[in-house]
Amino acid sequence: MQEHTHSHDEMPHAPPAQDEKIHSYYQVLGLALKELLIEKKIITPAEIRQAIEFRDSITPATGAKIVARAWTDHAYKQRLLANGTEAIKEFGLDMGATELVVVENTPAVHHVIVCTLCSCYPRAVLGLPPSWYKSREYRARAVREPRAVLREFGTVIPESVELRVHDSTADMRYLVLPMRPEGTGKLTEQQLAALVTRDSMIGVSLPKSA
Amino acid sequence: MRGPHDLGGLPAGPVDTSPHDMTFWEKQIDALNALLSQKGLRRVDENRRYIETLGHDAYNSLSYYERWTAALARQLIDKGVFTQDEVDAKVAEIRARLGGDAA
Structure with a gap:
């Protein structure tokens, strides 16, 4: 990943709320990992929701x-x-x-x-x-x-x-x-x-x- | 040599004790890591090793869950879950979908 460059200015100091924009390369990367794991049927969207609910509990x-x-x-x-x-x-x-x-x-x-x-x-x-x-x-x-x-x-x-x-x-x-x-x-x-x-x-x- | 993660005893400024609610993006990354652990595709010690080898620049400039994301991507590519090309294509697809908002 080191080949990808990004400026520090792109990284928000206050992290975004749920409906806020995704800014940094790594935030996009995180969504990419999620979507690839779902496409490859390793993880389901329901499992992600349940895991978040469990953490919140x-x-x-x-x-x-x-x-x-x-x-x-x-x-x-x-x-x-x-x-x-x-x-x-x-x-x-x-x-x-x-x-x-x-x-x-x-x-x-x-x-x-x-x-x-x-x-x-x-x-x-x-x-x-x-x-x-x-x-x-x-x-x-x-x-x-x-x-x-x-x-x-x-x-x-x-x-x-x-x-x-x-x-x-x-x-x-x-x-x-x-x-x-x-x-x-x-x-x-x-x-x-x-x-x-x-x-x-x-x-x-x-x-x-x- | 002291790695970028090895902070114990170093000089540093005051602790910002203000509360911080986790964002939905952070919760998703946390959930992916928990689920991959449950499925045997990721272990805590592996995660640490990948984070510790990010290098000083990335370690110090990325936020906590951005570090986790960078480590997880490398880990899953190394395990053959997907390729760097697949990741790059998916990143490009999401950037296009998000339009000018994405980095």
Whole structure:
């Protein structure tokens, strides 16, 4: 593909909406791949629609349910920390060919996840990664100056708390089990799940307070 | 030598934490990759290798899903799913259909 030239000006900085024009060579190429795969009967349009619907059906609310269960059911938490891949099957979720490692925040240790080499993310429990997770800035700096990066998310972790950054791989994905907020002893599992944000399960922020 | 994908520890600017909704085009590319994985025509490690060999210029100038698209095209051509000529013809056909809007 290197023989095809394109100017950077043709590449939109804000990606197009569904009915927006297709601009770049690579966007046209993507449509070409789709049409060739359909013509060769490798993929059907219905399968593409279903795959998009399936992706859209997995959101951070899925991960929040797992966290709330771990906060309210000690035995489940132990299973989740011992083997995340197996424990999420109790929610009907499947990591496929990858493994899930769940890391628990405590008063002494705060965990953050990144994928410096690419964008590996626990998609099976959080859905697709936010764009900042895939950005050069986050990938480059999360491992060198994580406290400064967290401050850009409005999160200040006291110097007395150890910060551990986990670099994901294609085969191993991490999920942060945040600390249950103070004063939530009377909340139901469902109410607790509403406090668990996507960013708190990546480790760049804390859950909402009750 | 450090590859274009190997960003850990390099200096970089502030993180843009603003939300970004995925476009329909991006969702389609994501779906193609998921379906080809299910059908055994593409694996995550293969995808990574193809993305990592795009070279610094392409890696740094393309958007995330444009990188995936470039990698997928090369991968499927190498596997003989279709030829470069078929891809070029299809690209030309789509460009003609889109008229002046396409690059």
